[in-house]
Amino acid sequence: MQGQSQQQAYDRGITIFSPDGRLYQVEYAREAVKRGTASVGIRAEDGVVLAADKRARSPLMEPASIEKLHKADDHVGVASAGHVADARQLIDFARQQAQVNRLRYGEAIGIENLTKTITDHIQQYTQIGGARPFGVALIVGGIEDGEPRLFETDPSGTPYEWQALSIGSDRSDLRDYLEDKYEAGLSTDEAVGLALDTLAESNDGELTPEGVGVATITVDDERYTERTDEQLETVLAERDLLPTEDDENGDDETEE
Amino acid sequence: MQGQSQQQAYDRGITIFSPDGRLYQVEYAREAVKRGTASVGIRAEDGVVLAADKRARSPLMEPASIEKLHKADDHVGVASAGHVADARQLIDFARQQAQVNRLRYGEAIGIENLTKTITDHIQQYTQIGGARPFGVALIVGGIEDGEPRLFETDPSGTPYEWQALSIGSDRSDLRDYLEDKYEAGLSTDEAVGLALDTLAESNDGELTPEGVGVATITVDDERYTERTDEQLETVLAERDLLPTEDDENGDDETEE
Amino acid sequence: MQGQSQQQAYDRGITIFSPDGRLYQVEYAREAVKRGTASVGIRAEDGVVLAADKRARSPLMEPASIEKLHKADDHVGVASAGHVADARQLIDFARQQAQVNRLRYGEAIGIENLTKTITDHIQQYTQIGGARPFGVALIVGGIEDGEPRLFETDPSGTPYEWQALSIGSDRSDLRDYLEDKYEAGLSTDEAVGLALDTLAESNDGELTPEGVGVATITVDDERYTERTDEQLETVLAERDLLPTEDDENGDDETEE
Amino acid sequence: MQGQSQQQAYDRGITIFSPDGRLYQVEYAREAVKRGTASVGIRAEDGVVLAADKRARSPLMEPASIEKLHKADDHVGVASAGHVADARQLIDFARQQAQVNRLRYGEAIGIENLTKTITDHIQQYTQIGGARPFGVALIVGGIEDGEPRLFETDPSGTPYEWQALSIGSDRSDLRDYLEDKYEAGLSTDEAVGLALDTLAESNDGELTPEGVGVATITVDDERYTERTDEQLETVLAERDLLPTEDDENGDDETEE
Amino acid sequence: MQGQSQQQAYDRGITIFSPDGRLYQVEYAREAVKRGTASVGIRAEDGVVLAADKRARSPLMEPASIEKLHKADDHVGVASAGHVADARQLIDFARQQAQVNRLRYGEAIGIENLTKTITDHIQQYTQIGGARPFGVALIVGGIEDGEPRLFETDPSGTPYEWQALSIGSDRSDLRDYLEDKYEAGLSTDEAVGLALDTLAESNDGELTPEGVGVATITVDDERYTERTDEQLETVLAERDLLPTEDDENGDDETEE
Amino acid sequence: MQGQSQQQAYDRGITIFSPDGRLYQVEYAREAVKRGTASVGIRAEDGVVLAADKRARSPLMEPASIEKLHKADDHVGVASAGHVADARQLIDFARQQAQVNRLRYGEAIGIENLTKTITDHIQQYTQIGGARPFGVALIVGGIEDGEPRLFETDPSGTPYEWQALSIGSDRSDLRDYLEDKYEAGLSTDEAVGLALDTLAESNDGELTPEGVGVATITVDDERYTERTDEQLETVLAERDLLPTEDDENGDDETEE
Amino acid sequence: MQGQSQQQAYDRGITIFSPDGRLYQVEYAREAVKRGTASVGIRAEDGVVLAADKRARSPLMEPASIEKLHKADDHVGVASAGHVADARQLIDFARQQAQVNRLRYGEAIGIENLTKTITDHIQQYTQIGGARPFGVALIVGGIEDGEPRLFETDPSGTPYEWQALSIGSDRSDLRDYLEDKYEAGLSTDEAVGLALDTLAESNDGELTPEGVGVATITVDDERYTERTDEQLETVLAERDLLPTEDDENGDDETEE
Numbered sequence A, B, C, D, E, F, G: 001m002q003g004q005s006q007q008q009a010y011d012r013g014i015t016i017f018s019p020d021g022r023l024y025q026v027e028y029a030r031e032a033v034k035r036g037t038a039s040v041g042i043r044a045e046d047g048v049v050l051a052a053d054k055r056a057r058s059p060l061m062e063p064a065s066i067e068k069l070h071k072a073d074d075h076v077g078v079a080s081a082g083h084v085a086d087a088r089q090l091i092d093f094a095r096q097q098a099q100v101n102r103l104r105y106g107e108a109i110g111i112e113n114l115t116k117t118i119t120d121h122i123q124q125y126t127q128i129g130g131a132r133p134f135g136v137a138l139i140v141g142g143i144e145d146g147e148p149r150l151f152e153t154d155p156s157g158t159p160y161e162w163q164a165l166s167i168g169s170d171r172s173d174l175r176d177y178l179e180d181k182y183e184a185g186l187s188t189d190e191a192v193g194l195a196l197d198t199l200a201e202s203n204d205g206e207l208t209p210e211g212v213g214v215a216t217i218t219v220d221d222e223r224y225t226e227r228t229d230e231q232l233e234t235v236l237a238e239r240d241l242l243p244t245e246d247d248e249n250g251d252d253e254t255e256e
Helices: A002-008 A024-034 A084-105 A111-127 A171-181 A188-201 A229-238 B002-008 B024-034 B084-105 B111-127 B171-181 B188-201 B229-238 C002-008 C024-034 C084-105 C111-127 C171-181 C188-201 C229-238 D002-008 D024-034 D084-105 D111-127 D171-181 D188-201 D229-238 E002-008 E024-034 E084-105 E111-127 E171-181 E188-201 E229-238 F002-008 F024-034 F084-105 F111-127 F171-181 F188-201 F229-238 G002-008 G024-034 G084-105 G111-127 G171-181 G188-201 G229-238
Strands: A039-043 A047-053 A069-073 A076-082 A136-144 A147-153 A159-161 A164-167 A212-218 B039-043 B047-053 B069-073 B076-082 B136-144 B147-153 B159-161 B164-167 B212-218 C039-043 C047-053 C069-073 C076-082 C136-144 C147-153 C159-161 C164-167 C212-218 D039-043 D047-053 D069-073 D076-082 D136-144 D147-153 D159-161 D164-167 D212-218 E039-044 E047-053 E069-073 E076-082 E136-144 E147-153 E159-161 E164-167 E212-218 F039-044 F047-053 F069-073 F076-082 F136-144 F147-153 F159-161 F164-167 F212-218 G039-044 G047-053 G069-073 G076-082 G136-144 G147-153 G159-161 G164-167 G212-218
Touching (some): A039 A076, A039 A136, A039 A147, A047 A076, A047 A136, A069 A084, A084 A111, A084 A136, A111 G084, A136 A164, A136 A212, A147 A164, A164 A171, A171 A188, A188 A212, A188 A229, A212 A229, B024 B136, B039 B076, B039 B171, B039 B188, B047 B076, B047 B188, B069 B136, B076 B084, B076 B212, B084 C111, B111 B136, B136 B164, B147 B164, B164 B171, B164 B188, B188 B212, B212 B229, C024 C076, C024 C136, C039 C076, C039 C136, C039 C147, C039 C188, C047 C136, C047 C188, C069 C084, C069 C212, C076 C084, C076 C164, C084 D111, C111 C136, C111 C147, C111 C159, C188 C212, C188 C229, D024 D076, D024 D136, D047 D136, D047 D147, D047 D188, D069 D084, D069 D136, D069 D212, D076 D164, D084 E111, D111 D147, D111 D159, D136 D164, D164 D188, D171 D188, D188 D229, E024 E076, E024 E136, E039 E076, E039 E136, E039 E147, E047 E076, E047 E147, E069 E084, E076 E084, E076 E212, E084 E111, E084 F111, E111 E136, E111 E147, E111 E159, E136 E164, E136 E212, E147 E164, F024 F076, F039 F188, F047 F076, F047 F147, F069 F136, F076 F164, F111 F136, F111 F147, F136 F164, F147 F164, G024 G076, G039 G171, G039 G188, G047 G076, G047 G147, G047 G188, G069 G212, G084 G136, G111 G136, G111 G147, G111 G159, G136 G164, G147 G164, G171 G188, G212 G229
Antiparallel strands (some): A039 A164, A069 A076, B039 B047, B039 B164, B069 B076, B136 B147, B147 B159, C039 C047, C039 C164, C047 C212, C136 C147, D047 D212, D076 D136, D147 D159, E039 E047, E069 E076, E076 E136, E147 E159, F039 F164, F047 F212, F076 F136, F136 F147, F147 F159, G039 G047, G039 G164, G047 G212, G069 G076, G136 G147
């Protein structure tokens, strides 16, 4: 019965303040983010790296259809963690904003500007009644004025800029790992390696090329590029992250 | 009284997050899907196969009126499981989208594009107040750029691509069966056989031509085609799936 | 007090899913259908038959005003069971749709098309907030392309096609009876007889001409025609269904 | 405290189904009808009779202002029972519909048509949220195609046609009385007498001219006509229904 | 705690029926009327009299600002009891209706017509959600076709016509007094006296000129006229209603 | 826990009647008024005086920013008590109304007219759903037709006219004081003194020039004029109301 | 369980009054402000100073992305405390208002005018249903008519003017500190020092240049100017506020 009466409390209305000044629906949305598999973002000297855990629920599922990395515009990528369908809404919103910017001003949208447009959109869903907050966090990375920029959006609608960060499950462990390993001045390729090392932390130190996704945008070409499975296999082999035995399917913890 | 107080909890408002970040209404909608009879989709080398359990509640009911397989466009079929009336809404939506695509761009809509248009529509019903989620899952299959594609939509609005999958009752058993039996490179006809074997798994190993539906779209003709009862009888006989005794009416588990 | 607290649970909002994936308001609407007197539909070789229990609450009530059989268009009839005022709304909706079809396409609406237009209308009331579902089931019968067709709509908005069916009180007993007695190839007149036999099952084997209504649409004239009391009396007498004693008023179970 | 918690249950939202398929708000609205003083309608051979109990709360209240009998159009009268203010809304609606019919088609509205327009209006208030049902029942009587017609509307929005009926308090006793005394072929004047006899049944067998209202519409003139106090006194005296002692004020049971 | 849980029940939504067919919000609004000081209306042979208890909460309050008597049009006055701010809304509504009538038809609005326009307005607030009923009762008096007319509106939206009535606190005692003392054929001046006698009944038999208000509309001039304090003092002295000692401030029972 | 369950009761919907005819939200809004510091209004022979307790929470707060006295138009001032942000809304509304009057009729708005426009606006917030009442009371004072007028608005939307009044904390003590000390025929300067004496009553008999505000509008110039700190110091010194010791900051009771 | 039932109380509707006249949602929003890191504002003789605690959650987070100080217009700065995403909405609103003023009147908006436009906007969210209050307080500082002005907005929508104030965590301690140390006639540079001393009070007496932000607007140039890290380091060193050991990351108390 306890479970029942607990649930009853949250089949209710809009986002409002608790006596200690918290927004429970926003905090619960953060829990939804934690239920998603991890994504990592790293700002390198000459580019940004987005990496994501893409393990499938079943070997019959197409890994390519597990949406964790998204191209928002030529020069902007987004990694997500949490409620997949919500992520899709925000990505669509981001793409429209990028498009509108190109049409209106004839130039690529700035990464910070794009991020804050997204977070303001998210905030509306935490204050106005009749809808729930978005259950997803995003890492927005890209090149702005020749500089790599890396941002986070959370379910409250707050934008943060990072040198390196992780979102989704095991967030706090992966952040500790990144704080320990990250150094300024990393090259994009070194950052790809660190990103994979970090994701492997929440996978018993092993990753498969199909179970992971990596995208980079470098200062040189300002183009969102996803690594192929072959490229990933090479890197994973170099870093000794490939599984030793044939247990490729991690079906305990997956995006819902 | 326990039943009463339990029910009270769900005669309430919109879809919002629980403290552990779950959307109960979406999860309950998934239960509605499980209450429906099973549907199966398989991607073959040269086409896609959709198959569905269509057992009738009564011998007086027209099997043809049990809507489990739907033609969405010439080159796209949809199999459903769950709340039938909800499925009809989504199929209508899919048909309109396919039509609009032909009118606007003069070409057939892509299977992935169509699927994601549907899932974005579904997602809206999980975030905005004043309506409940759709209590139905769909398998969307068809030919895109000469390749067979096979997608799933679930009540959260998440799209997944599969090689082979099942939705509806006994989902997890049928998935295990498919993971065991499915091999890449199957011909469409072999896939029809596997789909029937899989459905038979949740019917004590027996199927009647009237109690099952099968549709295929092949790379060759790119046309949604349903198998006739005669064709089905032949295949069922070959695979030894016809009932041995006259117990054709499975009236214990049916779509509502 | 138990009754009170039970009722409290249902004086609430919109139709949403229960933890086991059910829509309680739709299920309760099905109970409203069961509270109505029975209606029967039978598809004969050369026509369709609609029959309904029309017993009045009082001998002073005009039997003709008990609305159970409705002409929706020249070639379509509808029998209802459940909440009478709700039935009237759906019949009006059906008539408008039939009219619109004639105006727009210059031809009679198809029976299947009409039925599905009605069920899609019904479904909206189970998903969008601010209204309750329709507490009524309909049997829609008519001639389409020279063939008799017979459909059911239920409160969930699902369309089914039948050879013979009953809705309303004693549904499950009458269905058993029909499954037992129905044979393919019945003439319309034979089907009228079977329909009356079936209704008599829930009336202690007796029917009066005033307490029952019968309508047919045949392939020959494609016209909705109600049997007169005299015609009914003849048939009832032939089948030995007339009451032996003067207890014509069945006032225990009536439509509300 | 019990009273309190009972009341709490009904200070709630819209009309929805209970588990046994009932609409409580509609049933409670029927209780509101029973709280009103009785009205009676009788269809005679050559006209219809409407009669109503109009006892005043106080001798200082003008009997004429107790609205129980209403002229809806030249050829249509309405008697009401229940919530007076609600009755006024429906009467206004009826008058507008009658007017519109005259303007649009240049002829008097049919009694059945008018009644069903009213009941469809009533039904909306039982299905769409944001309002309560009408707490009133009406007897609609008039001449259509030279024939007297007599209908009832109830709070569910169901129309019934009657030979004779009563609504409001003591409904079931008065109906028994009418079923016992009513005969086909009554003249309008005989029907006036029967109507008064019936109303007297719920007044200890006594009526005063001021405490009762009678209106007739005959086939001959098709005009709504109310009986004067003098006319009523004569009839009451003839039927020995006048109070023997000076206890004219029935202040125990009145319309609220 | 009992007080708390009682209150909880009424911080809820719209006006709906209780199981015994009552509208609690309307009944509670009637209680709000009873909390107001009394007003009295009397129809005389040659005019109507409106009188009201206007005792102030404090000697510093201007008696003239205690709004109990209102001129609605030249020939119509209104006395109110209950929630003062609600009364103001209805008076404004009445004035607009009277104005509109003059503009549209070039003549003074009828008293009965005006009253029923007001009560229909009141009824809307008892049936449509999103608002509470009006917590006020009105006495509407004036001259129509050369005849004095006197009506009451109550929170349910029911209009009644009276020879003499009281609304507000002690209603039932004052009504008994009026039933006892009122005689047909009173002159307006005699009716003023009776009205004051009646109000004095709920003031220990004493009234001050400042604590009471009297308005008349006579058949002769058809003009709403308020009595001055001097005129009132004379009448009160004649009837021996002036307080014997200097206890003019009745601060126990006042309009809120 | 008691506090918790008490609070639960008031996190609910719109303003409706309690069983004893009270509007709790309006009464709670009156409590919000009592939580504000006191304001006093006095009508003198030749002008009106508004005075307000303006003690600051901190010596660093600008006394001028504590909004208790407001100029609504040249000839009208308003003093408020209660929820400051609500007061600002009503003052803005009052200013607009005054402006509109000047534009439309080319003349200054009457004090009574302005007050009633404000109270009608307030009433709407107590009857229509979707908003809470205003938690503020106002004293509206000014010159109309050469006469000083002084009104009160309360959260129910009732207007009262006064010779002298206080609103906010200690209302009832200050009213007793005013009833005792007020005499007709006071000059504006004498009224300023009485207003300060009255406010000092709720401040241990002491006031500082910064902790109090005084505004007057006289018949002579019809201009809202606030007293300077120097002027106030002189008056306070004359009346021996200045604090004897240096305890100027009354930080126990302040406007929130 | 206590936590559960407590939470239940606040998953409810709009802001309404409690029995003691309080607006709980506004008070809870004030708690949200207290959960934010501190901001300080000081009005100097020749300018205003805004300072904010900007400690990051992680060394990998960009300090510049922690939004506590905002330029609203050339001559206006805003410091915030509380819910960051809400602050962003109000800042955007403030910028638009400033822009509109320049476009409409061709001049810079006044500080007081801007503040009150913001607070009126905030008030709406505390009175109208369908949204929650803003969980943020702002310090608005700038130059108006050559004078430095410094205002606070709180979640109730009340504007206050200050000589010096703090908002956010440890508000009451920091206010005591400011009341003790602030003197009229401070230069802007002295005020910067006092602001840093004050912030250090809630950081164990230590601040890092990255963990703090300072902006000034002086009478001379009327331009919002943020101090660079180098400038801050110099001042912190002078005032002996730099951390003695390498414990720069204050990760216990951060903005969420």
